[in-house]
Amino acid sequence: MTLEDVEHIPKVVVVGHIDHGKSSFIGRLMYDLDQIPDGKFEELKEVSKKRGMDFEFAFLMDALQSERDQGITIDTTQIFFRTKKRKYVFIDAPGHKEFVRNMITGASSADIAMLIVDVCEGVKEQTKKHSYLLKLLGIDNVIILYNKMDKIKNDEKRYLSVKNEMEEYLRNIGIKISNQIPISAKCGDNIVKKSSNIKWYEEKVVSEVLDEFDVDSKNVLGPLRLPVQDIYKIKDKRIIVGRIESGKVSIDDELLFLPSNETVRIDSFEEWPEPKNDYFAGESIAFTMKEQIFVDRGNLVSHSETPPKLMQTFEANIFWLTHKKLNLKGKYLLKINTGEYSVSIKNIKKIINTDNLESKSSSGIIRKNDVAEIVLHSSQLIPMDDFRDNKKTGRFCLLDEEEIIAGGIVDLSNYPDQRESSVQPNIKPVELAVKEIDRSNKFNHRSAIIWLTGLSGSGKSTIAKEVERKLFLRDFNVFVLDGDNLRMGLNKGLKFSTDDRTENIRRTAEVAKLFSQAGFIVIVSLISPYKSERKKARDIRPEIFKEIYVSASLEECSKRDVKGLYAKANKGEIKNFTGISSPYEEPDNPDLILNTEDESVEKSVKKLENFIVENFSNLKKS
Amino acid sequence: MDDHLKKLENDSIYIFRQAFRSIKNVAMLWSLGKDSNVMVWIALKAFLGKIPFPLVHVDTGKKFKEMYEFREKYEKKWNINLIKRKCPPISSIDPSLPPAARSAARKTEGLKAVIRENNFKGVIAGIRRDEQGTRAKERIFSPRDEFGKWEPKNQPPEFWDQSNFNYPDSVHLRIHPLLSWTEIDIWKYIKEQKIPIVDLYFSKNGKRYRSLGDKDITFPVVSSAKNHDQIIRELQNTKVSERSGRAMDHEQEDVFEKLRTSGYM
Numbered sequence: 001m002t003l004e005d006v007e008h009i010p011k012v013v014v015v016g017h018i019d020h021g022k023s024s025f026i027g028r029l030m031y032d033l034d035q036i037p038d039g040k041f042e043e044l045k046e047v048s049k050k051r052g053m054d055f056e057f058a059f060l061m062d063a064l065q066s067e068r069d070q071g072i073t074i075d076t077t078q079i080f081f082r083t084k085k086r087k088y089v090f091i092d093a094p095g096h097k098e099f100v101r102n103m104i105t106g107a108s109s110a111d112i113a114m115l116i117v118d119v120c121e122g123v124k125e126q127t128k129k130h131s132y133l134l135k136l137l138g139i140d141n142v143i144i145l146y147n148k149m150d151k152i153k154n155d156e157k158r159y160l161s162v163k164n165e166m167e168e169y170l171r172n173i174g175i176k177i178s179n180q181i182p183i184s185a186k187c188g189d190n191i192v193k194k195s196s197n198i199k200w201y202e203e204k205v206v207s208e209v210l211d212e213f214d215v216d217s218k219n220v221l222g223p224l225r226l227p228v229q230d231i232y233k234i235k236d237k238r239i240i241v242g243r244i245e246s247g248k249v250s251i252d253d254e255l256l257f258l259p260s261n262e263t264v265r266i267d268s269f270e271e272w273p274e275p276k277n278d279y280f281a282g283e284s285i286a287f288t289m290k291e292q293i294f295v296d297r298g299n300l301v302s303h304s305e306t307p308p309k310l311m312q313t314f315e316a317n318i319f320w321l322t323h324k325k326l327n328l329k330g331k332y333l334l335k336i337n338t339g340e341y342s343v344s345i346k347n348i349k350k351i352i353n354t355d356n357l358e359s360k361s362s363s364g365i366i367r368k369n370d371v372a373e374i375v376l377h378s379s380q381l382i383p384m385d386d387f388r389d390n391k392k393t394g395r396f397c398l399l400d401e402e403e404i405i406a407g408g409i410v411d412l413s414n415y416p417d418q419r420e421s422s423v424q425p426n427i428k429p430v431e432l433a434v435k436e437i438d439r440s441n442k443f444n445h446r447s448a449i450i451w452l453t454g455l456s457g458s459g460k461s462t463i464a465k466e467v468e469r470k471l472f473l474r475d476f477n478v479f480v481l482d483g484d485n486l487r488m489g490l491n492k493g494l495k496f497s498t499d500d501r502t503e504n505i506r507r508t509a510e511v512a513k514l515f516s517q518a519g520f521i522v523i524v525s526l527i528s529p530y531k532s533e534r535k536k537a538r539d540i541r542p543e544i545f546k547e548i549y550v551s552a553s554l555e556e557c558s559k560r561d562v563k564g565l566y567a568k569a570n571k572g573e574i575k576n577f578t579g580i581s582s583p584y585e586e587p588d589n590p591d592l593i594l595n596t597e598d599e600s601v602e603k604s605v606k607k608l609e610n611f612i613v614e615n616f617s618n619l620k621k622s
Numbered sequence: 623m624d625d626h627l628k629k630l631e632n633d634s635i636y637i638f639r640q641a642f643r644s645i646k647n648v649a650m651l652w653s654l655g656k657d658s659n660v661m662v663w664i665a666l667k668a669f670l671g672k673i674p675f676p677l678v679h680v681d682t683g684k685k686f687k688e689m690y691e692f693r694e695k696y697e698k699k700w701n702i703n704l705i706k707r708k709c710p711p712i713s714s715i716d717p718s719l720p721p722a723a724r725s726a727a728r729k730t731e732g733l734k735a736v737i738r739e740n741n742f743k744g745v746i747a748g749i750r751r752d753e754q755g756t757r758a759k760e761r762i763f764s765p766r767d768e769f770g771k772w773e774p775k776n777q778p779p780e781f782w783d784q785s786n787f788n789y790p791d792s793v794h795l796r797i798h799p800l801l802s803w804t805e806i807d808i809w810k811y812i813k814e815q816k817i818p819i820v821d822l823y824f825s826k827n828g829k830r831y832r833s834l835g836d837k838d839i840t841f842p843v844v845s846s847a848k849n850h851d852q853i854i855r856e857l858q859n860t861k862v863s864e865r866s867g868r869a870m871d872h873e874q875e876d877v878f879e880k881l882r883t884s885g886y887m
Contacts, residue, residue: 108781
């Protein structure tokens with residue numbers, strides 16, 4: 001037995017162009033099914049009268065004052081109803097184009113989609129946009145309702161021409177049509193009762209079609225996908241929690257964790273009050289492991305034989321929800337299941353005009369409510385599936401600092417799995433006897449690379465040394481790698497040309513990596529002026545790398561001139577001096593900014609200390 | 623347990639864990655009503671027997687005696703870290719509100735105070751979509767500004783179990799793990815899991831409470847349902863709305879929306 005197939009309550013969404021009668025249809029259906037609570041009908045009559053309207057079924061759904069006043073649906077809403085056969089949840093989604101994000105919010109959880117078209121007005125802009133969005137939401141089978149038949153005096157010819165247009169459009173975007181029904185929400189034609197007005201229509205009415213609709217539940221069968229939601233430390237146990245998105249997991253299973261690529265056996269399932277031996281898709285579970293390995297929130301668990309793909313660069317179809325412009329240089333936060341990754345957008349392949357499905361003119365600017373095909377890039381490997389293989393693990397959303405700005409589905413047809421691409425042939429790393437996780441458990445913190453970048457004199461070394469001291473007192477294994485000190489030994493002989501600076505950073509990053517493998521929190525204090533080089537440093541161990549921008553203006557740094565270097569550089573005595581005769585590229589999106597111009601050294605130190613403890617201590621939560 | 627209830631339970635657990643993981647300082651409202659107890663129960667499941675954050679009872683001082691007794695008993699039994707917060711007096715509440723709503727608004731003010739005093743960034747509340755039209759439009763993770771205000775016309779997108787958690791410090795989130803449950807689901811679950819509730823829900827002298835609020839603005843409905851099964855059967859056949867016994871909902875067309883936009887649950 002599975003979770004989904006018995007007594008599942010299907011969620012039904014109704015979408016379509018504004019004023020084509022979504023809310024009225026739902027209101028009518030509820031009324032004809034005798035599902036309107038006592039007193040509600042009278043209350044709505046009163047409300048309609050107050051606004052000088054005939055009785056308006058839509059008010060049942062449009063509960064907000066402004067919706068009633070403007071006669072439109074603003075936000076999505078949900079209403080429960082039942083037919084003789086089963087229960088349903090109705091999701092009413094707004095048709096106004098300003099509210100696409102609300103339409104997405106509503107429709108994203110639907111099992112059955114109904115597309116409503118006003119036969120008087122025919123197929124409109126939002127009819128097409130909504131159809132296309134349904135496709136992106138993974139709904140590939142719809143019921144079409146042709147509403148307001150009474151307005152065209154139930155004319156079959158007019159009906160057929162609108163129907164033809166809909167069929168052609170949906171065929172082109174690859175959505176199947178399960179049923180098409182001419183209705184009138186106003187008169188109650190073909191909703192629950194067969195219409196005597198639309199005589200030429202002899203097929204099923206809406207409620208019958210709903211009752212026969214087969215709701216898909218194949219997620220239970222597929223390969224195991226279990227995103228790690230959190231890790232709890234309860235008494236002595238380290239417990240992994242998460243919800244199974246597809247497949248099943250049993251007590252004896254060996255699990256593969258990605259992207260860390262480690263396998264481990266389950267030790268026990270944990271449940272209050274009593275655990276079971278098998279769990280299926282849809283269940284929120286908790287378990288412990290036989291061996292301690294690094295597990296992070298956002299890791300994706302599968303069985304070794306059926307892993308998801310690991311991707312750094314991949315293609316996606318997205319819908320853009322904000323009026324903010326897509327920034328090709330910017331970083332965005334990608335959330336996929338429980339994982340969060342920093343990504344950039346490599347290029348925009350195509351912006352789709354949903355009216356005619358052609359590519360929009362070459363402006364290259366994605367606007368609010370656009371749909372587009374783009375290529376994304378992340379410095380970390382992200383476990384995921386092609387949306388066609390697994391809907392739950394093949395979709396994501398993008399956020400900027402303020403809000404969700406886009407949603408998208410993964411298309412891996414043009415990009416191979418990138419699991420192996422970064423490994424060199426013929427060199428096999430020797431496995432370490434003492435694993436990093438063992439060190440981490442002993443030290444009570446994880447290893448980290450804290451990379452301080454900023455102008456000479458901005459305060460990097462001062463802060464690094466002080467944070468080192470404080471953390472050391474708190475029993476952290478911590479070590480500072482200082483650019484100047486390294487140049488006296490390991491990096492002796494390197495000058496300040498672009499090539500030498502690059503090599504300087506590479507070596508420093510490699511040393512930092514070794515320290516981190518030894519379980520240290522290593523604080524690197526290095527001007528590291530180039531974005532591209534800092535990115536390379538990050539890529540060595542992105543999962544523990546934090547870029548800290550120690551920020552102070554050039555004027556301020558020259559004024560401080562602790563080492564007297566700015567004075568010399570200004571006189572031309574030092575060549576390639578960062579800020580004077582060599583560029584400094586500010587970080588676009590550092591993990592932390594320490595502004596030493598406006599805040600005291602103590603404050604910066606405290607901030608960085610807290611940041612490190614927050615992110616890397618094992619003792620934070622119990 | 624039937625599969626529909628199982629799905630609701632699992633998704634609610636997921637929401638609890640997501641809230642605890644993503645929000646710094648979380649608390650849960652415990653009104654002592656049936657939905658509230660279901661929340662406590664599911665939170666015990668989500669966190670494997672011990673709820674890792676405080677529960678808050680915003681106390682109007684006008685609850686039924688049975689409710690206070692229940693509170694004392696289960697605070698201990700469920701090992702709850704409970705914050706009891708008294709509401710401000712009626713005289714401090716907007717006099718333009720109709721009387722019952724004005725009384726209910728005390729709770730809003732008590733809630734805002736407890737959020738401010740403890741700097742909560744997330745407050746878990748047991749509202750459901752089927753209770754009331756504006757609640758039907760809610761998000762699972764729903765932001766409130768520094769004055770506790772809800773902006774129903776400008777809600778953030780929320781899909782595929784993804785929400786935004788990055789808000790300015792003045793904002794707090796309301797978290798609604800029971801949003802998709804119905805009144806019947808709640809009753810079936812209470813029966814199935816044997817979750818304790820206050821006796822007032824069961825019929826005495828031909829009447830029972832369907833929804834519990836303050837003594838003076840909550841009224842019993844006519845009912846002969848004396849146990850869980852009878853209540854479930856009654857609900858399957860009734861067309862009377864759940865909150866019909868709550869006076870505050872019926873004073874004006876838009877009163878509930880007004881209460882909610884200014885911070886009511």
